[in-house]
Amino acid sequence: MSSPIIHFDYEFSPYGQKTKLLLTAAGVQYQRCDQPAVLPRKDLEALGITYRRIPVLSVGKDVYCDSSLIFDVVVNQLAKDKVPTSPADKAWECYGYETFMAVLTLIPHDFLTPDFVKDRETIFPILARPDYKDLKPSGIAELQSRLSFLENEVLPTGTYIGGDKLSVADMHVIWGIRWVMNDLGAKNEKGLGKDAFPKVWKLIESLPEAKPETLSSEDAIKTIKGADVSAKDVGVQEGDPLGISSGTPVTIESMDSKPGSHPQAGMLVGATKKEVVLEVDDGIRLHFPREGYVVREAST
Numbered sequence: 001m002s003s004p005i006i007h008f009d010y011e012f013s014p015y016g017q018k019t020k021l022l023l024t025a026a027g028v029q030y031q032r033c034d035q036p037a038v039l040p041r042k043d044l045e046a047l048g049i050t051y052r053r054i055p056v057l058s059v060g061k062d063v064y065c066d067s068s069l070i071f072d073v074v075v076n077q078l079a080k081d082k083v084p085t086s087p088a089d090k091a092w093e094c095y096g097y098e099t100f101m102a103v104l105t106l107i108p109h110d111f112l113t114p115d116f117v118k119d120r121e122t123i124f125p126i127l128a129r130p131d132y133k134d135l136k137p138s139g140i141a142e143l144q145s146r147l148s149f150l151e152n153e154v155l156p157t158g159t160y161i162g163g164d165k166l167s168v169a170d171m172h173v174i175w176g177i178r179w180v181m182n183d184l185g186a187k188n189e190k191g192l193g194k195d196a197f198p199k200v201w202k203l204i205e206s207l208p209e210a211k212p213e214t215l216s217s218e219d220a221i222k223t224i225k226g227a228d229v230s231a232k233d234v235g236v237q238e239g240d241p242l243g244i245s246s247g248t249p250v251t252i253e254s255m256d257s258k259p260g261s262h263p264q265a266g267m268l269v270g271a272t273k274k275e276v277v278l279e280v281d282d283g284i285r286l287h288f289p290r291e292g293y294v295v296r297e298a299s300t
Contacts, residue, residue: 003060003230004223005030005078006215008044010037012183014100015067016055018175020210022071025166026079030057032212033220038119043217047224048280052262053123053254060230061284065264068093069275069289075168084167092161092172099146100176105132105139106186122258140189143180147197155199159206170203178204225282234270234277242295244268249298252276252288264288265298 007023007030009016023030035041035054049056049063057064059078064070071093075085104126112127121128129135150173154161161169181187181204194201215223236246244250251263266278266286276295278286 003062004058004227006058006220006223007032007055007212008035008041008058008220009055010035012037013054014176014179014183015053017179017210018171019055019057019067019070019074020212021171021175021207022074022083022168023212024208024210025171026074026082028074028079030212031215031220033215033217038115043221046221047284048266048282049264049284049286050262051252051264051286058224058227060227061224061282062229062231062287063224063284064287066289066292068291069287071168072274072289073287083171084162084165086162086167086169089168089172092169096172096174096176099143099173100179101126102139102142102146103176103180103184103186105135106143106180106184106189108184109133122261123254123256140186140192143177143186144191144196147177147192147200151197151199155203159199159202166206166208174200174203174207178207224284229283229285231277231285231287234272234275236268236271237273240271242268242271244271244295244297246270250278250295251298252278252293252295255292255294268295271295 005028007020009020009032033043035043039052044056047063051065053065055067055070057070057073059073064073075083104124107127117127126132158164160166161173177200181192186192246269248268249265250268251265253261253263264278264286266280268276269279269285270277274290276288276290276293280286
């Protein structure tokens with residue numbers, strides 16, 4: 001019997017839109033549990049999860065944190081060979097992330113309530129800049145430059161980067177652009193419309209629409225707690241740089257967040273070159289990528 005797959009996100013989440021795009025394009029059957037856009041997130045807390053970013057993806061009792069690791073699990077395990085990949089995918093992932101950070105300057109000012117800025121400033125400090133309102137013209141100029149590169153050098157002969165089929169590279173590149181155009185209304189800005197970048201817009205409009213079944217909070221928690229561990233037990237690799245033994249209480253937090261903000265506690269049960277695995281309440285296991293995270297032995 002296959003493990004239940006549940007995607008925790010909120011509709012406005014750009015990273016959540018990215019991972020749902022992959023799940024949909026790969027034909028993975030999953031359910032979605034809606035979360036608040038700002039903390040607290042009681043559903044995740046009920047599972048022992050204090051990691052503050054969205055999305056997270058549960059596959060049985062294994063919960064994958066960070067969109068990069070979710071992509072890895074979908075592409076290499078849940079839907080192997082269902083979506084074209086290439087050796088350049090990691091480079092495109094970095095490009096897409098840089099593009100997303102640039103378009104943060106285009107968030108409409110009425111979105112930036114004090115509560116929203118306070119919730120996000122530990123992970124996106126640009127939102128708390130005193131000159132934030134002055135950044136928009138430069139943000140539009142950078143977005144135009146990036147779109148011009150895609151339009152004229154990356155998409156000169158077809159709809160997609162890698163050929164005639166939507167690929168992982170396309171998804172790494174386009175998620176932030178689609179978000180800023182449609183959700184933030186940047187498509188209405190002069191110089192960003194279909195007349196200026198028809199090939200980019202053709203790619204955006206070709207993307208499949210994610211329509212997962214929505215699961216209630218109660219059902220999502222019950223399903224995960226009642227599931228089995230789905231991932232192979234990898235253990236702690238010999239000579240791991242952390243120097244921490246399996247079974248040791250640890251904390252993990254994002255490298256690019258304010259130090260000490262929203263640490264995730266758990267017992268170390270796995271550490272490979274690809275991921276770190278912590279076990280929390282009810283035998284639930286949280287998977288984090290090695291890149292971008294700080295792991296420390298918990299203070300006693």
